[in-house]
Amino acid sequence: MKILTVVIPCYNSAAYMDRAIDSLLIGSEDLEILIINDGSNDDTSKIAKEYEQKYPNIIRAIDKENGGHGDAINTGLKNSTGKYFKVLDSDDWFDKGSLEKILTILKNMINTSKCVDMLIANYVYENANINKSTIINYKWAMPKDKIFTWDELGHLKSSENILMHSVIYRTEVLKECNIELPKHTFYVDNIFVYKPLPYVKTMYYTDVNLYRYFIGREDQSVNEKIMIGRIDQQIRVTKIIIDSHNPMILTCKKLRKYMIKYLVMMMTISTVLLLKDGTEESLNKKEELWNYLSTKNKALYQQVNKSFLGLSMQAKTLLGRRIILLGYSASRKMFGFN
Template structure:
């Protein structure tokens, strides 16, 4: 029986995918490593995936698909998953060995005791290239540690503290019942992955280990600031999709509603700051239209986001106001260690 299925979206990943796969192999026969080649053409990604399938039969599977983007590779992993739980690990990232053992022990215990666990949360580490200090995202202030809990038991999220794709392991059947399907050929869909299923998540468990190692710092990464500005339309598309899934002002329970609202707040902030940092009239107009669209579709949510702390900071009028917003972003960037 497979306890954990891990989807690894790969696109021209030959340079670093071995490190990712090797970090997962110590989990042995209880793990299923789904190496999804998303139509790679520039290197031998598929051949490497097939090599691991030959060398580790019953553990590694090589899956080839026509290029559909990161989200479609995540979808393919989920469709092929035979484990009880599902995790996504990007091909340039990896997991910590000792933490992996603890994760597997925890998931195994829930399976053996026939207890339903919808979402396991762990810490992740920003493995930023060239950074001496590694920023760790933990959730000690937000969740009870090593106990089953619900949204009613959630405590306090700090500013900048969010559940990200790196943090979560989901129950496969819950994801399928939530009908999670990420859009094709779209960047930044990891936000949808950790937002759309949330109302279906009833039981959670926080394991306080630094499990996921999130590599960041390559110039061509999708989270590089200049790359994000170049793909600003993708960021706006994902934000619009997220706001379309639910009327978040009516979500229950209250703590879940508050969390999902804050997540939309950070998405609107990212969209706004990218437009401001780009400095182009075209992108500033897109920012204005996004906020206006939100006002027309959901006035209650617009009031909450527009007049919240971040919303006010992203909408200071004039050129000098945009300078203030940009400066605040740079401070947050240095403090939190992203990009």
């Protein structure tokens, strides 16, 4: 069994996938790299197979019909042989030194039969437009270099959500929660990182900057204009998250608090984008989304709406809209996203 499977979903990625793949080539056969060609019509498949031929003990190239980012991850999970599982998008990359450290940590855990359910590392926003790197770390919220539980989790700031970029799951945890990401849908990384959380009992945080998250390309799915154009998919993912769990029944207070915090983030993103669009149709979609949450889980709705953001979003006045849009603009400038 491999220690770590890294899945690289690729769709028409020929122009930049080399950087992602090369960042994993650290000379370790403890690593399994699955390049999933999601029905590309460029040279993605050819490049993947060339890597497979060159590194047959490490790399597998898998061709499939186009099903979107989530379906490529589903395929990777079904073909994974690693004890742990990580996703690397084809336009991003890993820091090699950090990857070596993490592999050593995971290998030691396996050798001592102390495997954790989730390992967390830092990630770095690499913004091409403004030539800025911003590190997102968890060193003030999580115990470093030790196994811990949700009860030991400290305060996570608004910028410190556990995202797909920062998380490595034990593969069996993903299978235990029966995760199946929807086809032809963007932003499913939120489902990937959220749905397994109640199945996570033990965690480990290491303060290394592993994942380099490249943003700033005009055609990127997190480009603000593209996100507004795909708002129905963002709403769909948010509703799937609402339906996936009822955090209010969780006995662990800190896990419950964090899952509510994550839902607040999802509601924030959808609401801000709908407000920025500002059309009557978008404002109606905002009302419908909040009504959906209220109808599905009244207690959870009340918890989400307790936050300042929730109250501002619910406000139907021009002032309420301005408050939330100003808050979004400040966060965007501070962290360099979109």
